[in-house]
Amino acid sequence: MQAMLLLLLPGALSLLPTAPRRHRATQLRMGWGDPPVWSEATIKSNTEACAGHRAIELEVPAETAAAFATPGQYVQLMIGDEKPGFYAIASAPGKATFEFLIRENEGNGYITSLKSGSSVKCSEVSGKGYATKAAFDGDGGSVANEYDGFACMNVLFIAGGSGVAPLRSCIEGGVALELPQRATLYYGARDDSVLAYADKFAEWAADFNVDVVTCFSKGKGGAFSGYVQDAIKQRGVPVPRNTGAAICGPKELFVASKELLVAEGVFEGRVLSNF
DSSP states (O other), rough: TTTBBBBBBBOOOSSSOHHHHHHHOOBOOSSSSSSOOOEEEEEEEEEETTTEEEEEEEEOHHHHHHHHSSSSEEEEEEEESOOOOOEOOOOOOOSEEEEEEEEOOOOOOHTTTTTTTOOEEEEEOOOOOOOOOHOOOOOHHHHHHTTTOOOEEEEEEEEEEGGGHHHHHHTTTTTTTSSSHHHHHHEEEGGGGOOGGGGGGHHHHHHEEEEEEESSSSSSSSSSSSOOOHHEEEEEEHSSGGEEEEEEEEEEHHHHHHHHHHTOOOOOGEEEEOO
16 A cells, blocks of 8 residues: 555555456455455545645445544555555545545556546455554553653654655544644655645644644755655654654655664654554
């Protein structure tokens, strides 16, 4: 899945042929784990999010929407005989529709080219998502003991490319609203042409307690010129023992960011992935 590091990339493929298309929920045996349960869903909108990326809104059955409880969870999408892809949900839990940020590639054109009103099969909601409450709270139980009773006062969201999708779900799901300090989203992209959700940055700052630091590896105009992990190192990690992080992006970004944060003194269990 493109928005879940390297384990779940856009257009990730099953190992066996897909089931024939029907007008009711069906199952597809993937050759690993439990077979997903499929339901009919409808494309509500499909627009350009930024260069090479589509913002897709999907009308899903009420029971599917209700099952989305934790930012960072994902679904599989499929049509016809195409193999399913795994996609992180970009919208916050509690919405009647699911939104996705999908990077276009040769393997997912069957999804990214769909028009409004098109039908698509959607699996049940899967994945553990970001267990922010369990990892970031420190006011009771085993979590308090594990982290010496310290709750997180500082939260970092670290995104690379389309990995910003599940972190948008975290932000708009209110993960940072109760923090005594402002949270920071470090958002890495090649340049501003592939920067998604720029129109939401002011809203995130005003309504969700999150400031955005754009990090451009190639182009100019970002808040930082270079890679996300370099920006974090330069700016520093305030009170690492009271800091938690949620990360999504390429494997190299995740590994480098986690190593940096742990070296700075952040508890390893508070550096979260969504897979």
